[in-house]
Amino acid sequence: xxxxxxxxxxxxxxxxxxxxxxxxxxxxxxxxxxxxxxxxxxxxxxxxxxxxxxxxxxxxxxxxxxxxxxxxxxxxxxxxxxxxxxxxxxxxxxxxxxxxxxxxxxxxxxxxxxx
Amino acid sequence: xxxxxxxxxxxxxxxxxxxxxxxxxxxxxxxxxxxxxxxxxxxxxxxxxxxxxxxxxxxxxxxxxxxxxxxxxxxxxxxxxxxxxxxxxxxxxxxxxxxxxxxxxxxxxxx
Numbered sequence: 001x002x003x004x005x006x007x008x009x010x011x012x013x014x015x016x017x018x019x020x021x022x023x024x025x026x027x028x029x030x031x032x033x034x035x036x037x038x039x040x041x042x043x044x045x046x047x048x049x050x051x052x053x054x055x056x057x058x059x060x061x062x063x064x065x066x067x068x069x070x071x072x073x074x075x076x077x078x079x080x081x082x083x084x085x086x087x088x089x090x091x092x093x094x095x096x097x098x099x100x101x102x103x104x105x106x107x108x109x110x111x112x113x114x115x
Numbered sequence: 116x117x118x119x120x121x122x123x124x125x126x127x128x129x130x131x132x133x134x135x136x137x138x139x140x141x142x143x144x145x146x147x148x149x150x151x152x153x154x155x156x157x158x159x160x161x162x163x164x165x166x167x168x169x170x171x172x173x174x175x176x177x178x179x180x181x182x183x184x185x186x187x188x189x190x191x192x193x194x195x196x197x198x199x200x201x202x203x204x205x206x207x208x209x210x211x212x213x214x215x216x217x218x219x220x221x222x223x224x225x226x
Contacts, residue, residue, distance in 0.1 A: 004158070035216075042119065042204070042216030043159075090158050100147035100208030101166075106158025 002027045006091050006107035013081060014115050021076045021110050023091030031094045032074040033058070033104070034066065036087040043090065049074055050096070081114045088112075117142045119207050119217035127223045132195055136220045138188040138205035146210040150179055150190050153202040153219070162190070162203075192222075200224045 004025045013019055025032065033048035035058075045058030049068040063085055065077040074093075078085060088111050092104040119140045128134050140148065147166050151159035163174045165181040165188060172179050176199075178191045192199055205217040 040218060042218045044216070045214060092158070099210055099212070100149055100164060100206070100214070103149065103161035103164070104159075106160070108156065108158050 002105070004091055004093055004105050004107040006089075006110050008110060009108065010111045012113040012115065015082055016080050019078050019081060019112075021078075021089060021091075021112070023074045023076065023107060024072050025074075025091075025093040025105070026072065027093060027105065028071065029093035029105070030071070030096050031102075031104075032068065033092045034064070034074070034076045035090045035092065036060065036085075037090060037109075038087050046076070046089075081112075083114045086112060086114045117207075117209065117213055117215045119205055119215050121203075121205050121217040121220050123220060124218070125221040125223070127225060128195055130195060130197060130224050130226050133191065133193050134195060134222065136190045136192075136203050136205075136222070138190070138217055140186050140188070140205070140207040140215070140217075142186075142207040142209050142213070142215055144210045145183070145186075146208045148181060148188050148208070149206045150177075150188075151204040151206060153204060155201070159204055195224050197224050197226060 030051045034046040035043040047066040049055045091107045094102040094104045122137045149164045150162045153159040163179045176193045181188045202219040204219045207215045
């Protein structure tokens with residue numbers, strides 16, 4: 001089954017404790033992206049990757065890191081999490097086409113709480 | 116400033132009724148517009164794409180329209196079902212590779 005898999009689905013942690021949210025896709029997509037979704041706000045892009053070893057900042061990259069060593073994986077790293085990073089996070093992937101002609105496939109989200 | 120505004124923020128209708136969700140966008144240069152459906156606890160799923168030259172497109176009981184002159188799009192749902200309860204997100208794409216998400220309309224279908 002074609003899917004984007006995120007882990008963990010839920011995480012409660014404390015300020016300053018490094019964490020990684022993994023994202024894996026099995027559709028051979030070149031493009032991958034991370035978003036956060038907060039109440040009343042639209043999805044906001046954190047980082048994206050056009051292909052292996054190519055990453056770029058989105059609209060809200062502060063406090064986050066990513067890497068793209070393999071085509072299928074795109075982990076999101078919070079080196080020193082803070083409470084304002086409490087949010088619902090989504091990973092997405094698609095074939096190339098930032099003009100929207102390729103639909104993005106989203107994972108089911110990771111709900112992150114930073115105390 | 117690139118932005119997408121959706122209305123209403125939330126909507127409750129009875130099963131079997133029709134409804135229309137609105138999306139106003141200010142994106143330049145405009146490329147495409149997509150509607151996504153997001154079920155509770157799930158990621159968004161694409162319903163339809165509207166390109167600059169398209170006015171209307173249907174996908175089952177969903178019909179999307181686009182007016183490039185007024186920069187408005189709508190999503191019409193016919194004969195609503197309980198499974199239509201979800202958030203509907205309008206996403207505008209610029210040919211400058213920007214993706215702008217609306218904050219969504221939360222639709223609840225009551226039996």
